[in-house]
Amino acid sequence: MFHREGHKIIFLTFVFIVACFLLVDSLIDTQWLRTIIMIVLLGFLILILQFFRNPKRKTLLNDKQVISPVDGKVVVIEEVFENEYFKDKRLQVSVFMSPINVHVTRYPIGGNVIFSKYHPGKYLVAWHPKASEENERTTVVVENETYGKVLHRQIAGALAKRIVNYAKLNDKVLQGGESGFIKFGSRVDLFLPLNTKIKVQLNQKVKGGETIIAELNER
Structure with missing residues (x-):
């Protein structure tokens, strides 16, 4: 579950990474270089997703x-x-x-x-x-x-x-x-x-x- 404050950024990041994947695949012939770039891009996406995660919390209500x-x-x-x-x-x-x-x-x-x-x-x-x-x-x-x-x-x-x-x-x-x-x-x-x-x-x-x-x- 992701926080609503991150929905726009997550979407734009996903679009950017897909576009980069397509460019890398079409412009770079060296397999190992393509792999490294794609791993870095995926790592960046994972960081964004992690930052905007919104896990449920069990709050025990206590006014004291x-x-x-x-x-x-x-x-x-x-x-x-x-x-x-x-x-x-x-x-x-x-x-x-x-x-x-x-x-x-x-x-x-x-x-x-x-x-x-x-x-x-x-x-x-x-x-x-x-x-x-x-x-x-x-x-x-x-x-x-x-x-x-x-x-x-x-x-x-x-x-x-x-x-x-x-x-x-x-x-x-x-x-x-x-x-x-x-x-x-x-x-x-x-x-x-x-x-x-x-x-x-x-x-x-x-x-x-x-x-x-x-x-x-x-x-």
Whole structure:
């Protein structure tokens, strides 16, 4: 199953590769060279198909938990000052996505969308310390009565040139539902209440819609 954001690109890529196959077959007589070129073209098609795959995820709905919005690796867990929406200290958990990860962004909690904003910006590498504030990005805040407010921010990387954000103000959203899509490698930051109990570790691989990032600390 492929994401709708990739349908056009997949079709154009397929047409391009078929055209290249026909040209290679008619213009190149050397068998080994034809074979190498065709293998490279097929490899390119497989990479495109893999990038836009959209596997189904089994999200166990729980208003006391925050789930990972994306597939990738945890690269930041720290207390920071969030200066766009909360304007106070929060726990930041960041997940870096490589080009081979699934790039669907999912809602970390269910509830009401109370903030959604797009920011144009730079294309620093996604792990750059200033990427969260200077790169092209979207910021979405979802609130529910149990957990409170959770902010997730899609951040474009050096290769990502388009962020798609489906979140609209006052939408009622489901935990694990599609929040957006980022094309070709990037990062997502989560900003959580300070009393949150973090359930992941640095460099841990996480799965969007399934891995529990944090849970409400009820002590």
